[in-house]
Amino acid sequence: MSDNNNFFFGGNFGGPGGNFGDFFNQLGKMFGGGFEAGGSSEPVNYELAERIAKQQIGKVTPVGPQETSAVTDTVRLADMWLDDATVLPSSEGTVSAWNAEQWLEATLPTWKRFVTPVAQRMNEAQLEQLPEEAREMVGPMMQIMNSMSGMNFGMQLGHSLGDLASQALTGSDFGLPVVPSGTIAIMPQHVKAIAKDLEVTELDILMYVCAREAARQRLFKHVPWLVERLVSSVEEYAAGLVIDTSHIEEATRELGLESGDPEKIQEAMQRLQNLDLSPKITSRNAGATSRLETMLALVEGWVELVVTQAMGERVPSTSALNEAWRRRRATGGSAEKAFSRVVGIEFSAPKVAEAMELWRRVEIAVGMQRRDAIWDHPDFLPVAEDLDNSAAFIDALLDQGGNDEFDPIAEINALEEMLKNEAEKKDDEGKED
Numbered sequence: 075m076s077d078n079n080n081f082f083f084g085g086n087f088g089g090p091g092g093n094f095g096d097f098f099n100q101l102g103k104m105f106g107g108g109f110e111a112g113g114s115s116e117p118v119n120y121e122l123a124e125r126i127a128k129q130q131i132g133k134v135t136p137v138g139p140q141e142t143s144a145v146t147d148t149v150r151l152a153d154m155w156l157d158d159a160t161v162l163p164s165s166e167g168t169v170s171a172w173n174a175e176q177w178l179e180a181t182l183p184t185w186k187r188f189v190t191p192v193a194q195r196m197n198e199a200q201l202e203q204l205p206e207e208a209r210e211m212v213g214p215m216m217q218i219m220n221s222m223s224g225m226n227f228g229m230q231l232g233h234s235l236g237d238l239a240s241q242a243l244t245g246s247d248f249g250l251p252v253v254p255s256g257t258i259a260i261m262p263q264h265v266k267a268i269a270k271d272l273e274v275t276e277l278d279i280l281m282y283v284c285a286r287e288a289a290r291q292r293l294f295k296h297v298p299w300l301v302e303r304l305v306s307s308v309e310e311y312a313a314g315l316v317i318d319t320s321h322i323e324e325a326t327r328e329l330g331l332e333s334g335d336p337e338k339i340q341e342a343m344q345r346l347q348n349l350d351l352s353p354k355i356t357s358r359n360a361g362a363t364s365r366l367e368t369m370l371a372l373v374e375g376w377v378e379l380v381v382t383q384a385m386g387e388r389v390p391s392t393s394a395l396n397e398a399w400r401r402r403r404a405t406g407g408s409a410e411k412a413f414s415r416v417v418g419i420e421f422s423a424p425k426v427a428e429a430m431e432l433w434r435r436v437e438i439a440v441g442m443q444r445r446d447a448i449w450d451h452p453d454f455l456p457v458a459e460d461l462d463n464s465a466a467f468i469d470a471l472l473d474q475g476g477n478d479e480f481d482p483i484a485e486i487n488a489l490e491e492m493l494k495n496e497a498e499k500k501d502d503e504g505k506e507d
Contacts, residue, residue, distance in 0.1 A: 117193035117220070119228030120186060126232025127178050131239055134173040141262040142171040145284065149258055152285035152384070156292065159383035161446045165291035167258040174239040177261060181245070181252040185235065187305055188417045191312040193227045196355075196418070199317045234415040243268070244287040248412040249374045249424075251294045251301045258291050260284055272398055274391045282395045285385055289377045297449045300373070307366040311419055314359030355418075363421040367410075368458045375429025379437075400427070428461040439468045 146169045153164045172180070197220065238248070245259030246252055253259050265283055269276040294300060357363070378396065385392045403426065413419045437445045448454045460467040 116224050117197055117227065118186075118189055118231060119221075119224040120182070120231075122225055122228035123232040123235065124178070124182060126229060127236040127239065128175060130233060130236025131174045131178065134175045135263065137171040137173055137176075137262060144280070145169060145171040145260045145262055148280050148284045149260065149288055152281060153288045155384040155388060156285065156289055156380060159380040159442075160289070160292065161443050162292045162296045162449075165256065165258065165288070165295040167256045167291050167295070170245075170257060170259045172245070172259050172261050173263060174242070174261070177242050177245065177259070178235055178239045180254060180257070180259065182235070183254075184250075184252040185231075185416060188308050188413075189227075189231060191309045192315070192418050193224075195312040195315045196317075197223055199315045202317075231416060238412055238416065240264075243283050244290075246287065246290050246294070249290070249370050249377075250412065251290075251304065256295070258284075258287055260287060272394075274394060274398075278389055278391045279395065281389060282381070282385065282392065282399075285381045286377055286399075289380050289384075290373070293373060293376065293449065299452055300369075300449075303452055304366065304369060307362045307369070308417060308419065310359050310362040311357050311366070314357040314362070316356050316358060318356065363419060364458055366413075366419075367421050367424050368456070368461065370410075371424035371426050371429040371461060372433075372455060374424065374426045375431075376433050378426065378430045379433045425461045429456075432456055432461060432464040432467070435464050435468060436471065440471050444471065 149169045157164070170176075241264070242248075243261055243264050245257055260280075260283060262280070265280050266276060269279050272279065378399075382392055382396060389395075403423070410421050410423050413421065433445060436448070448456075456464070456467050
């Protein structure tokens with residue numbers, strides 16, 4: 075979403091002496107109304123985003139009753155198979171068959187939670203870059219500039235969500251919990267479309283996609299802290315956003331525009347066109363993106379393991395489908411691509427294969443029950459280093475004793491009780507002194 079920088083770092087709104095109100099009202103008419111000078115100060119114009127996304131999706135075909143029935147039956151069967159691969163019970167969610175427009179409408183509220191803090195902080199960071207005198211001049215126009223910035227974010231968000239809605243196969247296809255709680259959503263028309271490119275039957279693909287989504291929803295329902303943890307990582311990243319324009323200032327100084335020589339200025343302008351003058355956006359809270367990468371890898375790695383175990387012997391094409399899914403992640407159908415396009419956060423591809431292997435080794439070492447019990451609390455989860463070297467993590471689990479002795483919640487309660495007793499002891503000692 076770096077294009078949003080143009081609204082603060084250049085641009086002549088309305089021309090010299092132009093009427094800002096007329097200019098923005100004309101823009102509002104271009105986009106079907108809903109924008110007026112002095113209008114909404116939201117960091118993102120979500121009405122515009124939804125309108126553009128729907129225009130990009132185009133005309134959609136309603137999901138028919140036969141497709142809905144096939145999805146419902148397949149999800150129920152996949153859910154039964156998953157009982158053999160995880161101790162987390164079924165989410166017992168409502169099974170829905172969606173088209174692209176239904177996916178957009180249902181997931182937009184959660185995308186707002188991801189996008190808003192980043193857009194808000196981006197606006198604040200850009201204002202902080204202005205010299206004090208410029209801020210005073212900008213002050214009276216802040217509402218107009220915020221509206222313009224919100225419209226720019228809205229346009230970019232609309233295009234990104236339109237793309238994602240057209241390629242999604244399930245409600246939480248990209249490993250992100252963006253569907254309403256208690257919903258298992260499958261997009262049969264999109265599943266049918268990709269079946270043409272794979273040497274696998276359409277029924278096998280539908281079963282595979284349904285199993286992955288059912289597994290994710292088990293995790294999202296029975297690990298209640300997971301969704302909030304993902305959102306808080308985005309908020310933490312946003313809080314530390316920094317915009318660096320030093321390279322722009324250095325480039326313009328080197329051009330020597332102050333010479334006043336028309337020929338030199340013309341040469342400088344030509345060189346200027348070849349320079350990247352977009353501000354560099356970083357975050358002081360870079361650790362938040364690392365935690366986000368690790369969390370997404372652990373989710374998708376766990377899902378891939380339990381689906382493979384549940385389907386492996388029943389559906390011979392499971393290995394081929396796993397490989398096709400990995401290729402799909404690598405070519406755009408992935409969480410990091412979705413976050414980059416929609417939220418504006420750049421991070422490395424989550425190490426899903428490494429996470430799957432870690433979960434597999436954990437199960438061999440301590441069993442399925444203890445493997446899934448690790449999700450009971452975020453402090454028990456593997457960290458980024460464990461994905462590359464799982465031995466220390468597994469050794470720690472083995473040191474905690476056998477399957478029957480491990481109770482994560484009891485461990486947390488005991489730790490909290492110990493800290494509480496120590497605090498009370500110090501208070502008593504302080505009173506005696």
